[in-house]
Amino acid sequence: MTNVDIEVHVNGSPRRHSVPPRLTLADYLRVDCGLTGTHLGCEHGVCGACTVLLDGEAVRACLVFAVQADGAEVTTIEAMASDDGTLSPVQAAFRDHHGLQCGFCTPGFIVSATAFLDENPSPTDGEIREALSGNICRCTGYQGIIAAVKAAAATTTSTGE
Template sequence: MTEINIEVRVNGVPQRHSVAPRLTLADYLRVDCGLTGTHLGCEHGVCGACTVMLDGEAVRACLVFAVQADGAEVTTIEGIASEDGTLSTVQAAFRDNHGLQCGFCTPGFVMTATALLKETPRPSDSEIREGISGNICRCTGYQGIIAAVRAAAEANDQPH
């Protein structure tokens, strides 16, 4: 099988690799880039565990081929904290509001919530539920996740 050379900026770092045409972005991030925070659950785009940002838009990394990201900017869960390790507003809100239990789905939820708040800075609870509806959690019952997204939105409203 012929490999294709790609160049992708992942969390601000240029990456160059030769990849198989059918390699998913999720596998590329995990194997070639060593970024294992992007989790693989269903591998059918249903669970949302593999959500990353591709040129600022939330996508399911299991449904995107790595070659489709050639020339793009990819942000993973590892790339949303500050360089000094300070958690993003959304990450801190998930921690503070018990928006996780086992943690498997958390990176996907955090990325989805980050995209939601970028698009809708002050979502209603209904908009939060709709915004995270494509992500599945088997542990929390979603109340802590909804509270976390609400808290992150409120924190973003505060002067810094």
């Protein structure tokens, strides 16, 4: 198979690569871009560990081919914090409310929660649970994750972010 030339804006920077047509976006980000914060869990789109933003929408990077992202903006967990290292409200809330343990699922949860709160800045507990139902955590029991998203929603609502 012949490689395909793509240009993707990853975390605000243009990237040009020649990639195989069947290379997943997750593998492209991890191998070609060196962004290993996008984790591969199930590689079937079930666990949510590989969630990234594709033109602002949360997607499973293991289910998207890199060539499908040609011309798009991809945002990974590496771009969630400010350039000076200040954590985003969602990241800070996960830290403060013990929304992580081993950390493997955390990037996917943070990206998913960020996209969700952009659409619904004042969610109910039920809405949070529904929005994150596509992300799997084997360590936390989810209580800290739900508390973190609620806290992040309260922070972003009160600060107007």
